[in-house]
Amino acid sequence: MSFNRREFLKTLGTTSVIVPLSACAAPSGGKSGGSGKARIVVVGGGFGGATAAKYLKIADAGLDVTLVERNKQFVSCPLSNEVISGHGKYEGLLAGYDGLMKRGVNVMFDDAVAVDPAGKSVKLKSGKTLKYDFLVLSPGIDFNWKAIDGYTEELANTTHPHAYKAGPQTLALKKQVESMKDGDVFLLSVPPGPFRCPPGPYERASQIASYFKHHGKGKCKILIADANDSFSKKGLFEQAWKMHYPGMIEWVAGASGGKVVKFDAKSNTASSDFNDFKGAVVNIIPPHHAGLIAMNTGLTNDKGWCTVDMLTMESTKQKDIFVVGDSTIHGDLPVYGAPKSAHMANTQAKVAVSNILARINGQPSPEPFFVNTCYSIAEKDWGFSVVHIYRAKDGKLVYDTKAGGISPVNMPDEAQLKLQRKLESEYCIGWFKNIMADAFA
Amino acid sequence: MRSKLLIALATLGLASLTAQAGPTEDLARTCNACHGLNGVSVGPSMPSIAGLPEKYLKSVLLQWKSGERYSATMGRHFTGYTEAELAALATYFSKLPYVAVVQPADAKVMARGKEATERCETCHGATGGAPDDDETPKLNGQWAQYMELEMMKYRVESTKMPHKKMRGNVKRLAEEDVPVAAQFYAAQPK
Numbered sequence: 001m002s003f004n005r006r007e008f009l010k011t012l013g014t015t016s017v018i019v020p021l022s023a024c025a026a027p028s029g030g031k032s033g034g035s036g037k038a039r040i041v042v043v044g045g046g047f048g049g050a051t052a053a054k055y056l057k058i059a060d061a062g063l064d065v066t067l068v069e070r071n072k073q074f075v076s077c078p079l080s081n082e083v084i085s086g087h088g089k090y091e092g093l094l095a096g097y098d099g100l101m102k103r104g105v106n107v108m109f110d111d112a113v114a115v116d117p118a119g120k121s122v123k124l125k126s127g128k129t130l131k132y133d134f135l136v137l138s139p140g141i142d143f144n145w146k147a148i149d150g151y152t153e154e155l156a157n158t159t160h161p162h163a164y165k166a167g168p169q170t171l172a173l174k175k176q177v178e179s180m181k182d183g184d185v186f187l188l189s190v191p192p193g194p195f196r197c198p199p200g201p202y203e204r205a206s207q208i209a210s211y212f213k214h215h216g217k218g219k220c221k222i223l224i225a226d227a228n229d230s231f232s233k234k235g236l237f238e239q240a241w242k243m244h245y246p247g248m249i250e251w252v253a254g255a256s257g258g259k260v261v262k263f264d265a266k267s268n269t270a271s272s273d274f275n276d277f278k279g280a281v282v283n284i285i286p287p288h289h290a291g292l293i294a295m296n297t298g299l300t301n302d303k304g305w306c307t308v309d310m311l312t313m314e315s316t317k318q319k320d321i322f323v324v325g326d327s328t329i330h331g332d333l334p335v336y337g338a339p340k341s342a343h344m345a346n347t348q349a350k351v352a353v354s355n356i357l358a359r360i361n362g363q364p365s366p367e368p369f370f371v372n373t374c375y376s377i378a379e380k381d382w383g384f385s386v387v388h389i390y391r392a393k394d395g396k397l398v399y400d401t402k403a404g405g406i407s408p409v410n411m412p413d414e415a416q417l418k419l420q421r422k423l424e425s426e427y428c429i430g431w432f433k434n435i436m437a438d439a440f441a
Numbered sequence: 442m443r444s445k446l447l448i449a450l451a452t453l454g455l456a457s458l459t460a461q462a463g464p465t466e467d468l469a470r471t472c473n474a475c476h477g478l479n480g481v482s483v484g485p486s487m488p489s490i491a492g493l494p495e496k497y498l499k500s501v502l503l504q505w506k507s508g509e510r511y512s513a514t515m516g517r518h519f520t521g522y523t524e525a526e527l528a529a530l531a532t533y534f535s536k537l538p539y540v541a542v543v544q545p546a547d548a549k550v551m552a553r554g555k556e557a558t559e560r561c562e563t564c565h566g567a568t569g570g571a572p573d574d575d576e577t578p579k580l581n582g583q584w585a586q587y588m589e590l591e592m593m594k595y596r597v598e599s600t601k602m603p604h605k606k607m608r609g610n611v612k613r614l615a616e617e618d619v620p621v622a623a624q625f626y627a628a629q630p631k
Contacts, residue, residue: 055470343474346474347471347474350467350470350471351467354467366463366464366467367464367467368467369467369468369470369471370471371471371474371518373474373475373514373518385513385514387514387517387518389518389520389521389522391521400520400521402520402521403517403518403519403520403521403522404517404518404520404521405517407513407514411599412599413599415597415598415599416597416599416600419513419593419594419597419600420513422590422593423513423514423590423593423594424513424514426486426586426590427475427486427487427513427514429484429485429486430475430482430484430485430486430487430586430587431474431475431484431487432484433483433484433485433487434473434474434475434476434477434482434483434484434487435474435475437477437478437483438473438474438477438478441478441483
């Protein structure tokens, strides 16, 4: 075995964190216009895309990284239920892109309208075209407006916000909740899985119950019409509901006719094939699928989700396109694969970054590490979580069933139960601040 | 000759850096989501973990894995990691610079805090910046809220907390002195 100079430099480049990787090797294919820099375009500046852009620059400041994002301000979905209930502030959900710009990411506020995988370019609404060596797609979700007869995008933007993409609709729903009278019913319709943030709807129900409880509206009811027969952290939520909001929250499973298929805005009635549900406020979360750009690029399966190589996050449909975040179906767990959470998007982005760097430098794919931590706050000082650890085994992504799992439902005594819930309610806020900074600062 | 030297250099590079680059670096990056970039937290309920003594980190990580030590969340993570991985993580974070996030407190808190933390001094030092040994964490400029929550763990009788001396001392603090002690150390630059 002998090393030539080029191989030696490559070896150094991958084993040292100090040597800039771009100094070591040209991008694969060498289509970088002679500058020696690999061009990476990231589409979508949410938790997945922003984290990817940042960590690309951390790994190698010499990379040419462009982030394409529609909005100048990011609004976080995590903790947006706490804004609806009044426990959190809307301003706390916001982040800008200055931090990424300071790290040398070229941030373009534009709309990516089409990807040409063969020509390796992204077309923008402004008319510009961006060439890439590698594309990171993190488009999040879009809604299926055909799924519920009578519930339209126009209704969502006016009288009936879904508030499942945080933003103006979050504040609109908050206002509606605040206008409710004691004794009114809040109706929440949950779509069939997979949807983003598996515990999200149930946390929302808890937060709104907390608002009712603390604002003299204790006779209000929350009715959850669910398309599914079970839900994330069910035991923990049910324990919290029994303890903090007895008799206030009713859950109707899909098997009991909970799946809403029709909505009449005039009478505020949502209907399944078996039941009519009425509410003073009706909050319909429509079924969703991968962001439209992923669908239009042909990256999705027949259910509308992006299939990826589980260990690298590269699309199984197109080479050199890495898909991260809520738009993916990742892992082999039933229904969800891996949960569609900010934390999952964060670790997926980091895995995609490590793989892109390995490809640029002609190195083998590194061992991937995927972790998910997802907190929910059901009431003040009452938080809990689910943890998932994934491992690469025989080329597959396997959920480690011996690790992870939900917070214990029962504890040795009441003092420890209260401690556990208090700690996790506070960790939730600390997690949020750190994961926002990990993506945007 | 030249190629032999290069081989030697390359091998040396591999041997000395594998512990930090590669898998451990990738694994450590997953910690950033909660504990901040390079282990420096910006969320007051989450501790900064960079620059803490290696021995302390290693023993806490392994105690969480084995279930010897109560944790709300970390134990569920670490049952999924090998002992070797946890040891490598402890080494990795211990070598990053310790960054004190100084959280100023008013004179009254500082005066009361000095008194309340007298019992802590023996192991943690007067200001938390120079602990007595490698098994004791630094406290200066650590997040006050995190330290307060940590003390709450010790104050609940039924939690498994292996450090008997720490438990005894925390329990002897008056309830109202718990946040004061935390704020006192959080305000210390070194």
